[in-house]
Amino acid sequence: MEKEAMVAELVRLVGGEQVLSSPMQFKLYEYDASLIRSKPDCIVLPTSTEQVSKVVKFAHDNKIPIIARGSGTNLSGGSVPVEGGIALVLTKMNRIIEMDIENQRVVVQPGVITLDLKNELAKYGYLYQPDPASEKVTTIGGNFGENAGGPHCLKYGVTSNHVLGVELVLFDGEVVNVGGKALDNPGFDLPGILGASEGTLGIITQATLRIMPKAEAVKTMLCIFDSIEDGGNTVTAIIGEGIIPATLEMMDNLTIKAVEDAYHVGFPTDAAAILIIELDGLKDGMDRLTEHILDICREHKVREIRVAKNQAERDKIWAGRKGAFGAVGRLRPNYLVNDGTVPRTRLPETLARVVEIGKQYRIPIANVFHAGDGNLHPLMLFDERDKDELQRVHAAALEIMRVCVEMGGTISGEHGIGVEKIHGMSLIFSDEDIAAMRRVKAAFDPLNLFNPGKLLPETEKAA
């Protein structure tokens, strides 16, 4: 279909104000937080399920790719329209439809910003648990599409553990309800398969989320180590003692320095590693548990322990952690972040390998990780104008993925496959596994128009 005709038809379907098609506007929707760039042929900002349905049906009838997008913070190229088509930007669908506190559910549109929802819930004393570091800007739809994690996933699980139902627009524009407020609806777990599907199976126009009463007590500890191994071993020892805190977050020296430089939160810039441990739940027994954890830290040669005395101190620690990517981003023009995940006991070993890889490829790597989950975030720093360096970064990234797989882990814990890791898929999946995923894709999207070119490698054994 001619681009002009496409734009004219979309304007007719949803109205002129919601269709963007200038080159400058294309620039704004050609990227996400990865290195991948590609322009859409048209941008549509629908305001209702009905409009989404019309646009999807139109795209299907005319065989035009359609790519759902929220705030574009995803880290793997997932929302970049690599084959052109319609960028369906859902940020105008940002209403909280229902706060059903009585049933501990909220119903939201996909464009709701995660932190906005949390702030609204806080008024009722409730929490939506997933907490991606980018929650200030990310949307619920994007969180679900990528199955976003965050520090508190250690105890509470990832986004798909909290999404109980969705309203879904199918390839032909049909709107179906999947799951719902009640648990255990009969049938296949469709909310389960849709989480992390990166917009390749359908468009979510509404989501029903599980919320929980805010915990009675929280204890946040900042533990400072002179060696990263000691930090890693502390993590293993805490879990080994049968304690599962709400978070076990770690960062290395390069990250600590960058964070301190950017935010001045009081992290010691000479520390090799810091570990942020948070406990939540009932206040009873928490002091004893805290003491137990601190003893374990001491056994592993902790240099200093700071226990947050109030919310302000707690917020400061978390501001440092959540701002880590941004802070590291100031060090060089670009960074590439991987999110390979290993069984948590293999973390110290894996880290040592990451350091080696950095040296081998001459790439500075800053490390921030969800240590309790074994989820690494090596931030590889470079300048994309230096083609040799860029090539080395990609090679290092692939090598880190290989190491994670070798350790019994996987190539992506929470950022998704998108385009960036598509060549890593064959490191963990056989041709048969991928073929099974393809059948799922075909059941939802027979013409391969939802976010084509993502997640499933075109050719088997690509790596």
Add this chain to the structure above:
Amino acid sequence: MSNEIRWVSALKGIVGEANIIHDPDRLAAYAVDGMVPRAVVSPGSVEEVSKLLVTATAEKLGVVPRGNGTKMATGGIPRKLDVVLSMLRINRITEHDVPNLSLSVEAGITLSAVQKQLAGIGKGSFLPLDPPYTEKATIGGIIASNGSGPRRYLYNSARDLLLGLKAVLPNGDVVAFGGKTVKNVSGYDMTKLLVGSWGALGVITEITTKLLPLPEASATLLVTFDDLTKAGSLARKVLHSVLLPSAMELMDEKAAGRLLGGKARYLTAFSLEGVGEAVERQVAEIGQMAQKEGATDTKVLGAEEERIFWVRVRDFALAADASVILRANFVISKQAEILGRFETLAQAAGVECAFIGHAGNGILTCYLLGDMSAKMGDLADLIGRFTAEAAKQEGNLIVEAAPRALKEKVNVWGQPRSDYVVMRRLKEKVDPAGILNPGRFVGGI
């Protein structure tokens, strides 16, 4: 050579003479809804499962996977039943990673055998699942049916605990999804698709799950009421408090009487687990809340009593000898209301029914007691009314067990939903020959 002689001989070639049953007298025990299979095969490896499914697809056989058979009464009447595929010989613990708190086990092992092993290693850990049929239920059956029990209130259900699984698809492909890390977004979350798929998409052969450290302390508090509104009010207050019981079960007098004797009209049972101080405080605080709501009695169970009590709650179907079991789901605030409505409707229909529900999860199981054979029409009518009530509260109702005569009159998976269209497409893509559990899942899948 007739078709049947041909494929039976092919199956025999795969599993060996000793692992196939085709003597009609012995096959009767494997009937599903009165339909007797032509053969029961017990493969000893994943490769054998794969070969069996390849043969079944080629011969278009109806295959019903099975563990210890505790859930064979669930589902629609099979459209076709040729082979029962017993997974009991595939039953090893393949990896137990204590420091990582993960476990890989094959489908045919029982959950109770797994728990016994886990409790004895190191500081002790457990798989936080407590579905019915404590001693008999196999891991494969539990995962395929997304089985759960009272403690899901704190620990959630299998969909939230599983890290990965292996399965054989109808075309014989042996596939593995997920892994042993607690976070994983590499590719589609096929694990969730197979959990609760009731054997309609593939035969689950192995799972990897999270484990939890054994709790430091536990206690059980029983609270009785003579008034359902008061019991409902307590459940609601606990639900919205900072307290974190691991289970909160609300049951009527027929269930409570069978479990504990006595004549309490309604019983709410709380399980508390965790650090000692928190368990102690919750017992005291819920006890006080119960008094304030007008409880007629409160009682704390001793350690051994507690263990036996929860096993009996889980396994109530065995003690009740109920031939019809229904399970309704609905929004969590309506537990007492739904129980009240169901009691009234059952009474009006002259049906004796015991009720036990997960009061923190919006799930109510109804055990129809006594001989039902004469009243299939009335029962179908009652099930319709129950379903309508649950649907009003954004839920549904499934028939977990029923005689064939009743299944012929009702939709065992409740009211059809708009997403069945997607489920049908999934089934057609993954099992185009329709060999796995044909006709037994939602929408006649």
